[in-house]
Amino acid sequence: xxxxxxxxxxxxxxxxxxxxxxxxxxxxxxxxxxxxxxxxxxxxxxxxxxxxxxxxxxxxxxxxxxxxxxxxxxxxxxxxxxxxxxxxxxxxxxxxxxxxxxxxxxxxxxxxxxxxxxxxxxxxxxxxxxxxxxxxxxxxxxxxxxxxxxxxxxxxxxxxxxxxxxxxxxxxxxxxxxxxxxxxxxxxxxxxxxxxxxxxxxxxxxxxxxxxxxxxxxxxxxxxxxxxxxxxxxxxxxxxxxxxxxxxxxxxxxxxxxxxxxxxxxxxxxxxxxxxxxxxxxxxxxxxxxxxxxxxxxxxxxxxxxxxxxxxxxxxxxxxxxxxxxxxxxxxxxxxxxxxxxxxxxxxxxxxxxxxxxxxxxxxxxxxxxxxxxxxxxxxx
Numbered sequence: 014x015x016x017x018x019x020x021x022x023x024x025x026x027x028x029x030x031x032x033x034x035x036x037x038x039x040x041x042x043x044x045x046x047x048x049x050x051x052x053x054x055x056x057x058x059x060x061x062x063x064x065x066x067x068x069x070x071x072x073x074x075x076x077x078x079x080x081x082x083x084x085x086x087x088x089x090x091x092x093x094x095x096x097x098x099x100x101x102x103x104x105x106x107x108x109x110x111x112x113x114x115x116x117x118x119x120x121x122x123x124x125x126x127x128x129x130x131x132x133x134x135x136x137x138x139x140x141x142x143x144x145x146x147x148x149x150x151x152x153x154x155x156x157x158x159x160x161x162x163x164x165x166x167x168x169x170x171x172x173x174x175x176x177x178x179x180x181x182x183x184x185x186x187x188x189x190x191x192x193x194x195x196x197x198x199x200x201x202x203x204x205x206x207x208x209x210x211x212x213x214x215x216x217x218x219x220x221x222x223x224x225x226x227x228x229x230x231x232x233x234x235x236x237x238x239x240x241x242x243x244x245x246x247x248x249x250x251x252x253x254x255x256x257x258x259x260x261x262x263x264x265x266x267x268x269x270x271x272x273x274x275x276x277x278x279x280x281x282x283x284x285x286x287x288x289x290x291x292x293x294x295x296x297x298x299x300x301x302x303x304x305x306x307x308x309x310x311x312x313x314x315x316x317x318x319x320x321x322x323x324x325x326x327x328x329x330x331x332x333x334x335x336x337x338x339x340x341x342x343x344x345x346x347x348x349x350x351x352x353x354x355x356x357x358x359x360x361x362x363x364x365x366x367x368x369x370x371x372x373x374x375x376x377x378x379x380x381x382x383x384x385x386x387x388x389x390x391x392x393x394x
Contacts, residue, residue, distance in 0.1 A: 019324060019331070022317035029310055033302040037201040040295065045204040059164055060090045061157055061217075062140030066130050068098040070148045071107060077148045078111050086157040093117060096134035099124035126387035128228040128235075135223050142217055145232060150214040150255040159253045160217050170245030171218040171236050173199065173211035174255040190358075191365060198303065199249035206296030208247040209303045210234045210277070215255035219245075229387060230280035238287055241296045270372035271379070276387075277304065278380045308377060311370035318342075342367065 024032075063081065067074055074095070081093050095108045097120045108118045119137050121130040131145060142164055146152065153159075156174075163172045175196045202208050211218075213233035222239040226232075240247040281287070281304055288305075290297045318338050324331035345367035348354045355361050 015320060015324060016327075019317070019320045019334075022313045022320060025306070025313040026310055026317055029302060029306040033306070034198060034201070036302070037198070037205065040205050041201050044295075058090060059141045059161060060092070060139065061086070061142050061144055061161070062092040062094060062134075062138035063144040063146065063157070064094045064096055064131060064134040064138065065146050065148060066096045066098065066127050066134075067100060067104055067108075067148050068124075068127075068130075069100050069102040069104060071100075071103045073148055074104050074107050077151070078108070078114075078116055080151050081116070082111075082114060083154050084152065084157055085154045086161075088115065091157060092138060092140055094119055094134045094138060096130040097121065098127065098130040125228060128226070128230065128232050128387070131232055132226045132228055135226060138220070141220055143220055143223055144217040145213075145215070146255070147214040147257075149257045151257065152215065153254060153256075156215075156253055159250065163248065163250055163253070164217070164219070166246075168246050169248055170222050170240040170243055171208070171211060171216060171247040172253065173208055173233075173247065173249050174215035174253045175199070175249060175251055176212055176214065177254050177256045179256050179258050190362060191369075196249065196251075200251065202299055202303070203246070203248040206294060206299050207241055207245075208237045208249060209296075209299050211237050211247060212255060214257060215253075218247075227280075227283060229385075230283050231276045234277060234280045235284070238284055241287070241293055267368060267372055270369060271376050272386055274308065274373055274376035275379055275384065278308065278376060279385055281305070282380075308373050311374040312377075314370060315374075 063084075065077060065081070067077075070077070078095075084091065093115055094117045097105050097108065097118065099121055105118060105120060108116060112118070117137070119130075119134045121133045123129075135143060142160070144157065144160065152174075160172055163169055176192055178192060199208055210231070211233040213231060216233060216236065218236045218240070222236060222243060222245070225235075225239055225242075227235050237247045281300070287293055287300050288297050293300075318335075321331055321335040321338060325335045326332075341363060344354075344360060345364045348360050348364035349368075355364055
């Protein structure tokens with residue numbers, strides 16, 4: 014029985030990162046939906062409302078506004094809104110100074126978090142499509158034009174940008190490999206049941222999908238779920254990019270991960286119906302695989318380490334399995350202490366994997382102890 018449990022832990026540890034992507038590849042090959050424009054809407058042009066959420070962003074809000082004003086899109090069809098989550102550092106005054114350039118300030122009545130500030134802006138917005146972005150994310154000048162082309166597909170309800178981390182030298186930095194892996198997963202999910210979650214820093218959705226707005230769930234997950242409910246597709250757009258800098262203080266990255274995962278757990282717990290396969294089909298399988306099984310990985314890894322230790326005396330294979338795991342985690346521990354070791358790509362990947370799973374475990378402990386997180390303070394970049 015304990016040997017069966019060993020292999021069960023191996024399977025569950027590998028499933029989310031390796032077996033689920035393989036399942037997606039098979040599904041894409043057999044059942045992929047068209048990625049070209051089908052059923053284009055030609056009856057009228059779509060208007061866009063671009064909503065940027067801000068809390069105490071006086072240091073960088075001007076850079077973001079300049080980025081918005083540089084967008085190459087028909088100004089008669091584009092509304093620019095800054096949604097302030099009750100900023101008290103002068104952010105609102107800076108935004109108001111751009112009112113003559115078409116920037117609209119919407120201040121939430123009370124500080125209840127990012128999604129509440131977005132909801133305040135949604136009620137003010139007039140566009141057919143709502144675009145959501147963070148202050149730290151910079152867009153290319155043709156970003157809205159590219160979004161518009163995607164929304165010509167009548168079956169598309171939401172479009173997610175693809176993330177790009179930028180270092181001080183202007184190159185992809187930090188979590189580059191992991192981000193590329195996640196972007197690849199999104200592209201495959203786009204072609205099947207739809208995205209499990211959009212890029213929270215830059216995504217767009219048809220206005221009707223934003224009428225069911227849960228201020229206690231991450232808007233990127235809730236919007237993808239609303240797409241699935243409506244029978245529309247949420248897609249990842251490789252040509253729509255969101256650029257944001259690595260954190261100035263890398264030690265804050267762990268805290269950001271915990272915050273992000275905790276919010277994700279809260280959102281899924283409020284909408285467990287999404288796991289109903291009879292209602293959501295393969296989309297429910299994607300949520301289970303990409304979210305729940307990913308969050309469970311650290312617990313399966315811990316169980317695997319313990320059961321390997323108990324089986325070490327049974328045979329050479331299990332002894333080698335235990336030694337391999339110990340060396341793996343020891344490598345991550347040494348990388349934590351040595352910046353030189355973290356500079357080596359394979360070791361950096363091991364370190365990042367262990368750090369992510371520690372954050373997942375920490376998030377789960379906080380979630381089941383009753384901790385919730387709705388308000389936020391932007392990370393310094």
